[in-house]
Amino acid sequence: MLRVILEYIVAIDTSEKTCSYLLLENMAKKCFLCDSDDEIIDFNDETFKNCILKLAFRKKKNFKYNFVELSSASLQFVGYHTTCYKKVTVLNKKYNEEFLQFSAEYAVSI
Numbered sequence: 001m002l003r004v005i006l007e008y009i010v011a012i013d014t015s016e017k018t019c020s021y022l023l024l025e026n027m028a029k030k031c032f033l034c035d036s037d038d039e040i041i042d043f044n045d046e047t048f049k050n051c052i053l054k055l056a057f058r059k060k061k062n063f064k065y066n067f068v069e070l071s072s073a074s075l076q077f078v079g080y081h082t083t084c085y086k087k088v089t090v091l092n093k094k095y096n097e098e099f100l101q102f103s104a105e106y107a108v109s110i
């Protein structure tokens with residue numbers, strides 16, 4: 001009987017540790033692109049919008065990084081590095097026109 005109780009307590013203890021570990025992990029934001037949590041910058045409205053649009057455009061065009069998922073719900077867990085942000089948001093100049101067109105349509109659809 002005592003042994004069962006002890007095992008029960010151990011089980012509670014372990015699950016609590018898991019919870020606090022998860023909590024800690026969530027507090028350290030990670031980069032949306034490289035997954036590192038080193039010196040993360042928080043998105044603001046402008047950088048977030050820009051990133052979402054560029055990712056949507058990349059998805060549509062099947063460009064590099066078209067698999068990256070970013071949503072407003074993930075904002076509390078992710079931020080970015082300047083270098084990673086640029087990798088995603090800088091497009092070849094020849095797509096400028098097309099991107100402008102795309103972002104105008106995208107803004108209407110949301």
Ligand SMILES: [Zn+2]
Binds near residue numbers: 032033084
């Ligand atoms: Zn990064």
